[in-house]
Amino acid sequence: MAQLTKQDLIDIRRHLHEYPELAMQEVQTHQYLLAVIQKFKQDYLEIREVPELPTALLVYVTGSAPNRTIGYRTDIDALPVIEQTGLPFASKNPGIMHACGHDIHMTVALGVLNWFSEHQPKDNLVFFFQPAEESQNGGKVAYEKGVFEGKWRPDEFYGLHDNPNLPAGAIGCRMGTLFAGTTEVNVDLIGKSGHAAYPQDANDMVVAAAQFINQVQTIVSRSVNPIEGGVITFGRLDAGTIRNVIAGKARIEGTIRGLTQKMIEHIVDRLKQVADGIATSYGATVNIAFNQGGYLPVENNDSLTRRFIAFAKQDSQTQFIETQPAMTGEDFGYLLSKIPGTMFWLGVDDNSALHSATLNPKESSISKGINSIVRFLEYRQTAD
Ligand SMILES: CC(=O)N[C@@H](CCC[C@H](N)C(=O)O)C(=O)O
Numbered sequence: 001m002a003q004l005t006k007q008d009l010i011d012i013r014r015h016l017h018e019y020p021e022l023a024m025q026e027v028q029t030h031q032y033l034l035a036v037i038q039k040f041k042q043d044y045l046e047i048r049e050v051p052e053l054p055t056a057l058l059v060y061v062t063g064s065a066p067n068r069t070i071g072y073r074t075d076i077d078a079l080p081v082i083e084q085t086g087l088p089f090a091s092k093n094p095g096i097m098h099a100c101g102h103d104i105h106m107t108v109a110l111g112v113l114n115w116f117s118e119h120q121p122k123d124n125l126v127f128f129f130q131p132a133e134e135s136q137n138g139g140k141v142a143y144e145k146g147v148f149e150g151k152w153r154p155d156e157f158y159g160l161h162d163n164p165n166l167p168a169g170a171i172g173c174r175m176g177t178l179f180a181g182t183t184e185v186n187v188d189l190i191g192k193s194g195h196a197a198y199p200q201d202a203n204d205m206v207v208a209a210a211q212f213i214n215q216v217q218t219i220v221s222r223s224v225n226p227i228e229g230g231v232i233t234f235g236r237l238d239a240g241t242i243r244n245v246i247a248g249k250a251r252i253e254g255t256i257r258g259l260t261q262k263m264i265e266h267i268v269d270r271l272k273q274v275a276d277g278i279a280t281s282y283g284a285t286v287n288i289a290f291n292q293g294g295y296l297p298v299e300n301n302d303s304l305t306r307r308f309i310a311f312a313k314q315d316s317q318t319q320f321i322e323t324q325p326a327m328t329g330e331d332f333g334y335l336l337s338k339i340p341g342t343m344f345w346l347g348v349d350d351n352s353a354l355h356s357a358t359l360n361p362k363e364s365s366i367s368k369g370i371n372s373i374v375r376f377l378e379y380r381q382t383a384d
Contacts, residue, residue: 002041004114006367009107012036013366014089016103020078020096023132026055029076029106033057033129036110040117048152052145053131056138058152061116061125063381069124070377071154071339073332074109075102075133084357099359100134101162101348104366108160108346111370112377122381126154132331135184139331140294143338156304157341158376159332160369162361163323164354166347169368171312172323173344175305179298180231180257181264182329183290185271187212189278190285193248202246206239208282209250212274213237219270230267231257231327256290257327259297294334301340308342311379318372321347328354 004012021029037047037059046060055076083090083097091097098104106129113127128147132138148154161179166172189209194202216232224230234254240247256271258264268290279286312320323345332343346369348361 003118004111009111009366009370010363012110013103013107013363016106017098018089018092020091020093020098020103022080022096023077023134023136023138024055026076026131030055030057030129033076033106033110037113040114042117044120045117050142050145050147053138053142053147055131056142056147057129058147059113059127060152061113061121061127063121063124065122066124067122068155069126069151069153070380071126071128071157071341072109072112072373073128073130073139073157073159073335074105075130075138076106077102077132077134077138079134079355081355081357085360087360097357099355099357101354101359101361102133104162104346104348104361105160107366108369108373111366112373115370115374121377124151125377126152137294137331137334140334143335148339154339156301157335157339159341159343160346161328161330161343162348162354162365163345164348164350164352164359164361166321166345166349167319168347168349168362168365169372170319170321170347171344171372172321172347173305173309173312173342174300174323174325175302175309176300177259177297177325178300178323178343179325179330179333180259180327181261181292181297181333182295183256183264183268183292185254185256186289187252187275188287189250190287191248191282194246196244196246199246203248203282203284204246205250205284206247208278208284209237209239209252211282212278212286213252215274215278216271219267219274223270224263224267228259228263229327230263232267232271255329257329259325261297264292294331295329296333296337298330298333298343299336300342301336304340305342307380307383308344308376311376312372315372315375317375
């Protein structure tokens with residue numbers, strides 16, 4: 001296959017969009033990516049499957065006179081969201097949607113890889129098609145399983161996330177922290193079920209859960225420095241079976257966000273205190289569990305990011321926008337804690353937010369993004 005055309009790229013993106021898969025279940029996605037890459041000119045490419053992480057895929061591009069190995073990562077998983085875009089290429093996998101734009105991410109990565117399969121780079125390149133960004137921290141799992149050992153370890157790592165608030169194809173970035181660190185929180189409240197008519201004989205966990213959620217709302221408003229900020233969102237609440245049985249159990253699932261580890265730890269401590277208080281005042285057992293996994297704050301490396309931003313500002317074909325830190329999370333934060341690099345935004349100009357059932361990124365962002373990234377990687381290879 002020669003250079004992919006704009007239409008090829010749109011066809012690829014639409015196929016990926018039609019068949020989204022959840023974290024660690026990206027079997028068809030993996031097969032499709034492999035089939036596309038196998039059609040590229042193979043002269044400089046080495047494709048690597050990873051038995052310990054079967055839906056991951058790596059591709060090594062051998063440079064002509066390498067000074068370094070540059071990594072480029074894309075995530076490949078989707079979300080449990082029921083698509084409501086009405087698009088002709090809407091998800092065919094019920095209840096699953098590329099509502100975070102990873103279909104765009106993958107297509108851009110394929111476009112960049114396709115370019116370098118036709119135009120041998122000077123430096124070596126490693127492309128990492130990563131499972132499980134939305135949950136189960138695929139980046140951390142890959143690192144811990146030794147995926148980046150030997151020649152597969154990049155000296156520096158780059159990756160993007162799409163951004164509906166930026167113009168299609170624009171590149172957004174900043175020095176320092178780009179994304180928050182996140183920690184999942186699960187709360188189990190255990191009381192006593194009973195007849196709706198006899199509350200005095202039961203211990204109602206719907207009431208306790210409601211009180212817990214309300215009290216937690218004061219953590220960010222009263223215990224967090226407003227200049228630093230933080231987020232606690234409970235996206236799931238499960239309690240009871242029917243209107244006339246008092247619920248003896250409730251389960252609350254949420255996510256905590258902060259731009260520093262210190263802030264995340266502070267919020268975790270306050271949540272534990274609120275949970276203890278609810279346990280005491282309601283005579284309930286309240287078990288609270290936290291899991292950060294690999295979702296560390298995304299810290300851009302100083303010198304690499306300064307160079308990246310300098311390139312993007314002066315490149316006549318790149319529209320650069322300096323952005324604020326965002327409270328979205330990304331397990332690329334873990335990889336950047338091990339390997340220096342830069343995460344940046346790719347604008348996809350849409351009225352719907354990330355994770356929304358109507359997200360519809362502008363497809364013109366794909367070829368613009370590929371062009372800027374190829375130009376950056378070529379520029380990077382001429383520098384020290
Ligand atoms: C870009 C994006 O939306 N990432 C996700 C990452 C999820 C992190 C983790 N599972 C959690 O919810 O804490 C996000 O929700 O920001």
